[in-house]
Amino acid sequence: MSPRTAVQERRTSESTVRVALNLDGTGESTISTGVGFFDHMLTALSRHSLIDLDIATTGDVHIDGHHSVEDTAIVLGKAFAEALGDKAGIRRYGDALVPLDEALAQAVVDVAGRPYVMCSGEPDGQQYALIGGTGAAYAGSLTQHVFESFAMNAGLTLHVRLLAGRDPHHIVEAQFKALARALRDAVALDSRIEGIVPSTKGAL
Numbered sequence: 001m002s003p004r005t006a007v008q009e010r011r012t013s014e015s016t017v018r019v020a021l022n023l024d025g026t027g028e029s030t031i032s033t034g035v036g037f038f039d040h041m042l043t044a045l046s047r048h049s050l051i052d053l054d055i056a057t058t059g060d061v062h063i064d065g066h067h068s069v070e071d072t073a074i075v076l077g078k079a080f081a082e083a084l085g086d087k088a089g090i091r092r093y094g095d096a097l098v099p100l101d102e103a104l105a106q107a108v109v110d111v112a113g114r115p116y117v118m119c120s121g122e123p124d125g126q127q128y129a130l131i132g133g134t135g136a137a138y139a140g141s142l143t144q145h146v147f148e149s150f151a152m153n154a155g156l157t158l159h160v161r162l163l164a165g166r167d168p169h170h171i172v173e174a175q176f177k178a179l180a181r182a183l184r185d186a187v188a189l190d191s192r193i194e195g196i197v198p199s200t201k202g203a204l
Contacts, residue, residue, distance in 0.1 A: 001189075004084065004187075005022045006079040006082035007020045007021075012071065015057060015071040017055075017068075020052075020055075021076070021079040021080060022051065023083045023187050025051055027052065028046070029047070029052065029053040030053075033065075034057060034068050035068055035137075036138075037169075038068075038142075041138075041176045042072075042076075048181055048184065049183045051183065051187075053076075055072060055076070057071065064136060065142070066139070066142065073145070074150075075153075077150040077154035078153045080153075081154045084187065087204045089190060089193055089196065090187055090190070092111050092204070093109065094181070094182035094186030095109075095185070096177075096178045096184075098174050098178040099174065100177065102167065102170060103173070106161045107175070107182040109157070109158055109182040109183055110156065111155070111187065113203075115151050117147055117159075118159045119161075120160075120162070122162050122171065123166070123171075126140040126141075127140050140171075143172050143176075147160060
């Protein structure tokens with residue numbers, strides 16, 4: 001089996017991003033985006049998906065964290081799509097329900113090549129929450145934007161539902177961990193369909 005790895009880079013007037021990815025890793029990561037809470041979420045994504053990530057982003061965080069977060073998600077999606085290749089032998093679908101204290105989130109993934117995103121259930125005010133310590137804060141509104149930017153560039157159908165939650169940090173972390181576990185199942189190789197693309201069309 002060829003290594004399912006990829007390296008993608010993107011440079012704009014707002015940010016410079018480099019992502020190296022290994023779908024068949026052990027969840028090791030080196031993350032630096034300039035937005036501390038986002039680093040924390042990407043580290044969790046790596047650990048619980050078992051996808052190795054090496055991400056280096058520099059951007060205009062003196063303005064806010066939006067550009068760096070968005071551009072990182074775009075490049076991560078492109079790297080994910082490259083590493084998947086023709087998707088032969090993958091399970092394709094993943095579904096995970098993950099709690100974090102009072103928060104409970106579900107993510108459902110289809111590696112279909114048909115990008116579509118639905119996010120629901122966040123409480124009123126979550127989008128205005130600012131999460132993080134020193135440096136650029138992570139706005140709660142960014143979570144859906146990250147999922148959209150990642151899924152559109154990775155070619156994923158993604159549904160994320162928040163079933164319960166009060167603390168903004170716990171809500172976002174449950175959402176990211178649910179996505180991680182769903183991705184882990186979706187990209188896993190199934191020995192029963194080795195070399196076969198899991199679609200009646202013969203392509204994804």
